[in-house]
Amino acid sequence: MEYFFCDTHKKLPETYDYLDRIKVRLGIKIHYLSDKRGFEHWLAIHDGLLPSPQMRWCTVKMKIKPLEDFVGDDEAISYIGIRADENREGYISTKPNIKPVFPLKERGLVKADIIRLLEESGIGLPDYYRWRSRSGCFFCFFQRKYEWVMLAQEHPDLFQKAVEYESNHADGRTYTWTDGESLLQLLARKDEIIAQHKKLMAKEKNLVITFNLN
Ligand code: SF4
Structure with missing residues (x-):
């Protein structure tokens, strides 16, 4: 059994800490697989076009290809x-x-099963789980608007970097990580987004209670 991690070098610091915790707890080695050219190279190749759910070049170039190269022709x-x-x-x-x-x-x-398994094994949850529901690059376009707001709070430097990726085009073109607004516009709506998130969480909690009672 070999363990691998496809490293885009753009993950949250909490993710790298979590991998260290897993290695120590399980006494295993993890292969860190990555594309040596990195995100900036592929962003330039794509002419500044940010990856998105429709154009997931990040996954193809920085995760799948390194994994397939690592495995080679072995079964x-x-x-x-x-x-x-x-x-x-x-x-x-x-x-x-x-x-x-x-x-x-x-x-x-x-x-719930996975959380229990992680708790029982002594590994626990990654620290980013306080404010983010999945691992992934700090700029991952799959994150919720609330998670962007929290990224700005927890890692202002990384949020700023994501803002630069949106606006760094000499000819003025703009691509955004989230639909319909830039990250700075999103952050300006911070209070509204947090309020919506709280409302959603309360609703989900009620649903669970209703479900449990039935
Ligand atoms: S975590 Fe998100 S941004 Fe990073 S490679 Fe995967 S899909 Fe792309």
Whole structure:
């Protein structure tokens, strides 16, 4: 069994700390796989076009390719940690020698099960879980608006870097990480976004209580 982490070098510091915790707790080695050219190189190749759900060049260039290079032509089973309650496919190999297996999905394990397993194993949750629901690059376009607001609070330097990626085009073109507004516009609506988030959390809590009582 070999463990790997596809490192875009743009993850949150909490993610790297968490990997260190996992290595110590399990006594394992983790291969850090990355594309040596890095995000800035690929951003320039794409003429400043930021990656998005429709154009996920970041995943292809900085995660899938390094993994496929690492495996080469060896026969491999790739265990993928997607849960049964997640509505996504994850990495589906285009190489016949890499067989994807979804152990958590196959066993019907949902979020509460994974949290319990992590707590019971002594590993616990990553620190970013206080304010963000998934790992990923600090600028990941999949994050919620509330998480952008929290990024500005927890890591102002990284938020500023994400702002620069949006606006750093000599000819004035602008791409944004979130639909319909720039990060600075989003941050200006901070209070509204936090209030909406609190309302949503309260609603979800009520749903759980209602569900449990039934
Ligand atoms: S975490 Fe988000 S931004 Fe980073 S490679 Fe994956 S999809 Fe792209």
